[in-house]
Amino acid sequence: MKHSLIFSILFLLSLTAGNAAERPNIVLIYTDDVGYGDVSCNGQTTLQTPNIDRIADEGLRLTDAHCSAATCTPSRFALLTGKYAFRQRGTGIARGNANMIIKPGTVTLPTLLKSAGYHTGVVGKWHLGLGEGELDWNQHVTPGPNEIGFDYHFLIPATGDRVPCVYLEQGRVVDLDPADPIQVSYGKRIDPSPSGAEQPERLKQKWSHGHNQTIVNGISRIGWMTGGQRARWVDEDMADVITHKATQFIDEHQHEPFFLFFSTHDIHVPRVPHSRFAGKSGLGLRGDAMLQLDWCVGALLEKLDALKLAENTLVIFTSDNGPVLDDGYHDEANEKLGDHDPNGSFRGGKYSLFEGGTRVPMVVRWPGHVPANSSSPALFGQVDLAASLASLVGVTVPEGTCGDSRNSLGVLLGRSSEGRPHLIHEARQLALRMGHWKYVPKGQVREKLGPWITTKIEEPGALYDLSSHPGEVEDVAKRYPEQLAKMRALHEKIRGGDDQVAVVGQ
Numbered sequence: 363m364k365h366s367l368i369f370s371i372l373f374l375l376s377l378t379a380g381n382a383a384e385r386p387n388i389v390l391i392y393t394d395d396v397g398y399g400d401v402s403c404n405g406q407t408t409l410q411t412p413n414i415d416r417i418a419d420e421g422l423r424l425t426d427a428h429c430s431a432a433t434c435t436p437s438r439f440a441l442l443t444g445k446y447a448f449r450q451r452g453t454g455i456a457r458g459n460a461n462m463i464i465k466p467g468t469v470t471l472p473t474l475l476k477s478a479g480y481h482t483g484v485v486g487k488w489h490l491g492l493g494e495g496e497l498d499w500n501q502h503v504t505p506g507p508n509e510i511g512f513d514y515h516f517l518i519p520a521t522g523d524r525v526p527c528v529y530l531e532q533g534r535v536v537d538l539d540p541a542d543p544i545q546v547s548y549g550k551r552i553d554p555s556p557s558g559a560e561q562p563e564r565l566k567q568k569w570s571h572g573h574n575q576t577i578v579n580g581i582s583r584i585g586w587m588t589g590g591q592r593a594r595w596v597d598e599d600m601a602d603v604i605t606h607k608a609t610q611f612i613d614e615h616q617h618e619p620f621f622l623f624f625s626t627h628d629i630h631v632p633r634v635p636h637s638r639f640a641g642k643s644g645l646g647l648r649g650d651a652m653l654q655l656d657w658c659v660g661a662l663l664e665k666l667d668a669l670k671l672a673e674n675t676l677v678i679f680t681s682d683n684g685p686v687l688d689d690g691y692h693d694e695a696n697e698k699l700g701d702h703d704p705n706g707s708f709r710g711g712k713y714s715l716f717e718g719g720t721r722v723p724m725v726v727r728w729p730g731h732v733p734a735n736s737s738s739p740a741l742f743g744q745v746d747l748a749a750s751l752a753s754l755v756g757v758t759v760p761e762g763t764c765g766d767s768r769n770s771l772g773v774l775l776g777r778s779s780e781g782r783p784h785l786i787h788e789a790r791q792l793a794l795r796m797g798h799w800k801y802v803p804k805g806q807v808r809e810k811l812g813p814w815i816t817t818k819i820e821e822p823g824a825l826y827d828l829s830s831h832p833g834e835v836e837d838v839a840k841r842y843p844e845q846l847a848k849m850r851a852l853h854e855k856i857r858g859g860d861d862q863v864a865v866v867g868q
């Protein structure tokens with residue numbers, strides 16, 4: 363009796379100690395449209411990002427890490443669900459009034475962490491749809507992040523360039539005056555005031571394509587919006603607002619394991635940095651937005667330091683798709699680029715099936731657990747974060763869920779150099795990586811970061827050997843027909859779902 367009691371106490375103690383070691387706080391900093399070459403730790407010199415570099419100095423830099431798609435919504439879908447977005451219809455770039463894309467009840471990265479006792483929160487850009495049916499922004503908007511595992515949310519509902527231009531906190535528009543209700547339309551014009559198309563001279567930043575409907579804060583947006591004047595955001599303050607909410611979340615949950623998904627608006631368009639950063643980079647507003655983003659990262663790291671949480675927090679910094687210059691506003695991203703190379707010499711960028719579309723910066727810090735100042739060339743996909751982080755915190759991924767997510771914790775923590783055997787890359791169509799090989803199927807592939815220039819890939823598709831040319835300069839399909847055939851077959855198999863982890867095992 364006595365013995366078994368002692369044993370039980372010891373067992374409980376060991377469990378608590380074990381759990382403490384394996385349940386670090388997790389801060390996932392998910393940035394928007396930041397390219398591989400936009401951070402100075404990846405070797406570029408025109409722009410300094412000291413806080414992002416600090417994560418790399420004190421941790422691991424993954425040099426072959428990928429978001430799942432070359433645009434936001436599908437990448438975020440894959441990140442949260444552990445499932446490639448192409449497996450579900452309606453996961454392309456979402457409208458600002460789109461309904462919730464991830465169905466309530468889905469097993470997600472936050473539900474997995476929640477089941478391990480984490481307090482979970484998302485602050486910043488969402489762009490995964492909200493509510494169901496006709497959305498009424500004046501009521502409690504639901505379902506939302508709370509229904510897929512987040513205890514707390516403070517959101518930019520879609521993107522900075524889409525209405526409604528308001529924040530949503532726990533399902534409610536922040537600072538909404540009930541006497542001035544919000545209406546939103548992505549079809550019929552409901553806003554009688556002059557649009558960006560009609561009065562471009564009124565704009566503080568002019569649109570270059572699209573983005574010419576309702577004007578909010580001197581910038582015209584995609585979609586029509588009326589009302590909610592008091593609740594409308596001020597773009598210049600957005601980084602401060604969300605950073606404040608994020609650090610507040612850390613403050614409030616410092617005594618429990620927490621998961622913070624900090625999803626920045628920078629450096630998506632419209633790029634409207636605060637006056638502290640505007641004009642400071644010498645690279646125009648895009649570069650200034652990078653400085654602002656780096657500041658946000660610094661503020662989070664400082665908060666962790668101040669609360670003495672740095673040692674017990676896994677920090678991950680990465681991006682939702684590759685870089686773009688002119689994405690719809692005249693912000694001189696092209697004109698002031700100079701020698702800066704946003705895609706780090708990879709081919710293509712946002713919207714592209716070439717590497718620049720998804721090969722994004724990724725740095726990981728967990729002092730004492732992830733080797734400092736290290737780098738890894740292992741192939742890593744963000745779709746693996748769900749299974750990897752579940753494994754970290756000791757949670758089993760229920761069978762039949764998160765089917766594309768593999769446990770790559772060893773790679774994420776710098777303990778293994780064995781990357782993913784293969785990885786899908788989505789940009790309307792699907793490209794495939796397999797080791798150092800890359801297969802791009804036939805079709806028009808977006809080429810440049812600015813104007814809409816595409817390259818036509820003919821049947822049977824292109825094959826690139828990244829070990830000799832990381833920049834995908836030479837199509838070697840004819841030279842390696844067997845490799846091409848192998849990859850086309852695997853491509854088919856993955857598309858058909860035959861390769862999901864639940865089917866083939868990890």
Ligand code: NG6
Nearest residue numbers: 433434435455521571572573689690
């Ligand atoms: C495009 C927008 C672009 C950007 C993108 C989504 C136009 C002409 N272009 O449709 O500005 O908003 O959608 O970007 O409207 S993402 O990073 O959120 O995927």
Ligand code: CA
Nearest residue numbers: 394395434682
């Ligand atoms: Ca994006």
